[in-house]
Amino acid sequence: MxxxxxxxxxxxxxxxxxxxxxxxxxxxxxxxxxxxxxxxxxxxxxxxxxxxxxxxxxxxxxxxxxxxxxxxxxxxxxxxxxxxxxxxxxxxxxxxxxxxxxxxxxxxxxxxxxxxxxxxxxxxxxxxxxxxxxxxxxxxxxxxxxxxxxxxxxxxxxxxxxxxxxxxxxxxxxxxxxxxxxxxxxxxxxxxxxxxxxxxxxxxxxxxxxxxxxxxxxxxxxxxxxxxxxxxxxxxxxxxxxxxxxxxxxxxxxxxxxxxxxxxxxxxxxxxxxxxxxxxxxxxxxxxxxxxxxxxxxxxxxxxxxxxxxxxxNAPTDIKDGTLEIVKDTEKPHIAFDHVSFSYNKQKYNIEDISFEIYEGQTLGIIGSTGSGKTTLVNLLMRFYDTTEGQIRYYGTPIQDLKVKDLRSKIGLVLQQDLIFSESIYQNIQFNRNQIEKYDVEMATKIAQAEFIYEREDAYEAMMATRGMNLSGGQKQRILIARAIAGKPDILIPDDASSALDYQTDMKLRKKLNETMAHTTKIIIAQRISSLKEADLILVMDEGRIIAKGTHEELLKTSDTYQLLAKHQMGGATL
Ligand SMILES: Nc1ncnc2c1ncn2[C@@H]1O[C@H](COP(=O)(O)OP(=O)(O)OP(=O)(O)O)[C@@H](O)[C@H]1O
Missing domain, CATH: 1.20.1560.10 (ABC transporter type 1, transmembrane domain)
Structure with missing residues (x-):
C-alpha cells in the first residue's frame, strides 16, 4: 500500500x-x-x-x-x-x-x-x-x-x-x-x-x-x-x-x-x-x-x-562519484597503479599487489593466461569496481576523486563481447554521441581497418542484424574498434579485441594507431605477443599477479614464461 x-x-x-x-x-x-x-x-x-x-x-x-x-x-x-x-x-x-x-x-x-x-x-x-x-x-x-x-x-x-x-x-x-x-x-x-x-x-x-x-x-x-x-x-x-x-x-x-x-x-x-x-x-x-x-x-x-x-x-551508491575535473599533467604518469589488490567476492584476491606506470602516448601491453586478471585491471580503471586495496591515479589524481563520467568518457574500451546494435553501421559507430561528425566516423573506419564497410551495398546505412549476426567475427571487431576510436579517447583499450583479426590486419591496425593516435595512451590486452611486442611496457600476468614486466626485449631476457610464449608463438627465428 x-x-x-x-x-x-x-x-x-x-x-x-x-x-x-x-x-x-x-x-x-x-x-x-x-x-x-x-x-x-x-x-x-x-x-x-x-x-x-x-x-x-x-x-x-x-x-x-x-x-x-x-x-x-x-x-x-x-x-x-x-x-x-x-x-x-x-x-x-x-x-x-x-x-x-x-x-x-x-x-x-x-x-x-x-x-x-x-x-x-x-x-x-x-x-x-x-x-x-x-x-x-x-x-x-x-x-x-x-x-x-x-x-x-x-x-x-x-x-x-x-x-x-x-x-x-x-x-x-x-x-x-x-x-x-x-x-x-x-x-x-x-x-x-x-x-x-x-x-x-x-x-x-x-x-x-x-x-x-x-x-x-x-x-x-x-x-x-x-x-x-x-x-x-x-x-x-x-x-x-x-x-x-x-x-x-x-x-x-x-x-x-x-x-x-x-x-x-x-x-x-x-x-x-x-x-x-x-x-x-x-x-x-x-x-x-x-x-x-x-x-x-x-x-x-x-x-x-x-x-x-x-x-x-534503495541500493546504496556503491561507486561514489568524485568531484574533481581531470587536469592534464603530462609530467605525471597518465595511469599509475599503486599496490592495487581487488577481490570480486571479498574472499580471495583476484588481482594482488599490482603496480605500474605509463605516460601519455605510451602503449601498455598486458599478456597472461586466461583468468589471470587482465580484464579486471581495466574494470578497476573504468571504476566498474573499486579497488579493495591500493590506489589508481590518473595524471596523479586518485581516480576516486574524479567525476566518474569524465573518467569513462576519456577511455575508449573495446570488449570482445561488446554489442552491435540492430541499427545501421553508421549509428553503431557514431553511437549517439552528438560531438562525433561524419568525418570522425570515416576517419575511425580507416584507422580500424574497417573499409569493408564500403564494399557493402548501402555502406554506412547497411543495417545490422541483432548482435551483428550478419558480420564475421573480425568485421564485428573492427566496427567495435572504430566505435571506440571515433570518440577520440585519451586512452584506447582493445581488450583482446584483435584476437578475431588475422595477423596482417592486426599489424596494419597497430601501425595506423601509432601513426594517427600518437598522443593516445594505449592498453593492449592480447594473447599474441605479436600484438604487443612494440609496447613501451608489457605486463606478464599469472593468477592475479604481475610475474614479469618490461619491454619485449627485456622480457625475452628476464622472463622464462615470456620467452616460452615467444618461442611457441613466433618461432626461434623472430626471437
Ligand atoms: N564479475 C565477476 N565476479 C566474480 N569473479 C570474477 C568476475 N569477473 C572475473 N572474475 C574472476 O576474476 C579472475 C580474473 O578474471 P579476468 O576476467 O580479469 O581474467 P582475464 O585475464 O581477463 O581472462 P581472459 O583472458 O579469459 O579474458 C578470474 O578468476 C575470474 O573468474
Whole structure:
C-alpha cells in the first residue's frame, strides 16, 4: 500500500476529483434499489388504471441516476488508467536510471535476469494494482458501508442477520491475503531463475547444440519451468479458495436473510418491495466484499513487487562519484597503479599487489593466461569496481576523486563481447554521441581497418542484424574498434579485441594507431605477443599477479614464461 500511495501522491489533485466522482458514481448504485422498493410498494399499488405516468416518472428518475452514475464511473476509470500509466512510466524511468548507476558488483549481486523481470513484470504488477486500487479502492468500501446503511433504512433486524456473516468473510480475506504476499514474492524469484535459464539457452544456443548439451539444458529448463509453475499454482490455489468459500458463506447468509425476511413479511414489519431491495443490497454488499478481496490480492502482489523494486531504488551508491575535473599533467604518469589488490567476492584476491606506470602516448601491453586478471585491471580503471586495496591515479589524481563520467568518457574500451546494435553501421559507430561528425566516423573506419564497410551495398546505412549476426567475427571487431576510436579517447583499450583479426590486419591496425593516435595512451590486452611486442611496457600476468614486466626485449631476457610464449608463438627465428 505504501508503494501505491507513494506512486499516486504526485497526482493527488486529479485523483481527488476522480475519486470523488467515483464515490458519487458508486452512491448512485445505492439509490436504485431504494427506488425499486418505492416503485413496488408505493407507486404501483396507488397508480390508477389508465394513468401510469407516476410509474414513468420514477422510471425516468432511475434512468437519469443510472446514466449519471455510469458517466461518473467511466470518467473515474479512464482517469485511473491515465494516472497509473503516468505513475508507472515515472517509476520505470527511476528504476532504469538507478540500474544505470548500479556498480558492476551490485549488478552481479542482483543478477541480470532479476533486474529485467523487476523492470518489466514487477512494474507491470504495480501498474495493474495502482489502476485496480483506484477503480475498486473507493467503490468497494462505499458500496459496502453504503449498502449496510441503506439496508438499515429498509429493515434493521434483517441487516443485523446479514452483518453477522460479515466477520467470517473478513477473516477469510485477511488470512488468505496474509499468506499471499510471500507466495507472490516466491513466484518472482522462480520466474527470475526461469528467465536466466532461457536467456542462457538462447544466447548459447549454438554452443549448446555443438556440444550436444541440448538434453542437459532441456532438463534444466524443465526443472525451472516446473518450479515456476509450482509456485504459481500454489499462490493461485491459495487465492482461488477465497471465492468459493466466500460464496458459500454469503449464500448461507442470503438463505438466513430470506427466511427471516419471510417471517417479518408475514408479521407485517416489511413489505414485498423491501425484500426485493434488501436482496439487491445484499448482492451489492457481496460484490463489494469480493472487490475488497481483489483489492487485497492486488495489494499483496503490489507489496511483493514494490519491495523488489525498492531493493533496487534503495541500493546504496556503491561507486561514489568524485568531484574533481581531470587536469592534464603530462609530467605525471597518465595511469599509475599503486599496490592495487581487488577481490570480486571479498574472499580471495583476484588481482594482488599490482603496480605500474605509463605516460601519455605510451602503449601498455598486458599478456597472461586466461583468468589471470587482465580484464579486471581495466574494470578497476573504468571504476566498474573499486579497488579493495591500493590506489589508481590518473595524471596523479586518485581516480576516486574524479567525476566518474569524465573518467569513462576519456577511455575508449573495446570488449570482445561488446554489442552491435540492430541499427545501421553508421549509428553503431557514431553511437549517439552528438560531438562525433561524419568525418570522425570515416576517419575511425580507416584507422580500424574497417573499409569493408564500403564494399557493402548501402555502406554506412547497411543495417545490422541483432548482435551483428550478419558480420564475421573480425568485421564485428573492427566496427567495435572504430566505435571506440571515433570518440577520440585519451586512452584506447582493445581488450583482446584483435584476437578475431588475422595477423596482417592486426599489424596494419597497430601501425595506423601509432601513426594517427600518437598522443593516445594505449592498453593492449592480447594473447599474441605479436600484438604487443612494440609496447613501451608489457605486463606478464599469472593468477592475479604481475610475474614479469618490461619491454619485449627485456622480457625475452628476464622472463622464462615470456620467452616460452615467444618461442611457441613466433618461432626461434623472430626471437
Ligand atoms: N564479475 C565477476 N565476479 C566474480 N569473479 C570474477 C568476475 N569477473 C572475473 N572474475 C574472476 O576474476 C579472475 C580474473 O578474471 P579476468 O576476467 O580479469 O581474467 P582475464 O585475464 O581477463 O581472462 P581472459 O583472458 O579469459 O579474458 C578470474 O578468476 C575470474 O573468474
Amino acid at each position: 505504501k508503494k501505491i500511495i507513494e506512486l499516486l501522491k504526485p497526482f493527488w489533485r486529479t485523483l481527488t476529483v476522480s475519486l470523488t466522482l467515483k464515490m458519487l458514481g458508486s452512491m448512485t448504485d445505492l439509490f436504485l434499489p431504494f427506488l425499486i422498493a418505492y416503485m413496488i410498494d408505493d407507486v404501483i399499488p396507488n397508480t390508477l388504471i389508465g394513468n401510469v405516468w407516476p410509474i414513468y416518472e420514477v422510471g425516468i428518475y432511475m434512468l437519469l441516476i443510472a446514466l449519471a452514475g455510469w458517466l461518473m464511473n467511466v470518467y473515474a476509470n479512464r482517469t485511473a488508467e491515465r494516472i497509473s500509466a503516468e505513475a508507472i512510466r515515472g517509476l520505470r524511468h527511476q528504476v532504469f536510471e538507478k540500474i544505470e548507476s548500479l556498480s558492476s558488483a551490485q549488478i552481479d549481486q542482483f543478477t541480470r535476469p532479476s533486474l529485467i523481470s523487476r523492470m518489466t513484470t514487477d512494474t507491470y504488477n504495480l501498474y495493474n494494482s495502482t489502476g485496480g486500487v483506484q477503480r475498486l479502492g473507493v467503490r468497494a468500501p462505499v458500496l459496502l458501508i453504503g449498502g449496510i446503511f441503506m439496508s438499515f433504512l429498509v429493515d434493521p433486524v434483517l441487516t443485523l442477520v446479514m452483518i453477522a456473516t460479515l466477520p467470517f468473510i473478513g477473516l477469510v480475506v485477511y488470512t488468505i491475503s496474509k499468506k499471499g504476499i510471500p507466495l507472490y514474492k516466491e513466484i518472482q524469484t522462480r520466474v527470475d531463475r526461469l528467465v536466466r535459464t532461457v536467456r542462457e539457452f538462447i544466447t548459447g544456443a549454438r554452443v549448446i547444440k555443438a556440444l550436444s548439451m541440448s538434453e542437459h539444458e532441456k532438463a534444466r529448463f524443465d526443472e525451472d519451468n516446473k518450479n515456476a509453475i509450482k509456485g504459481e499454482l500454489k499462490a493461485h490455489i491459495t487465492m482461488a479458495t477465497i471465492n468459493p468459500l466466500m460464496n458459500t458463506i454469503v449464500n448461507l447468509g442470503l438463505v438466513l436473510v430470506l427466511v427471516f425476511g419471510a417471517f417479518r413479511l408475514n408479521e407485517g414489519h416489511v413489505q414485498k418491495g423491501d425484500i426485493t431491495a434488501f436482496v439487491t443490497y445484499f448482492t451489492i454488499i457481496l460484490n463489494a466484499m469480493m472487490s475488497i478481496t481483489r483489492v487485497f490480492v492486488m495489494l499483496s502482489r503490489a507489496q511483493a513487487s514494490g519491495a523488489r523494486i525498492d531493493e533496487i531504488l
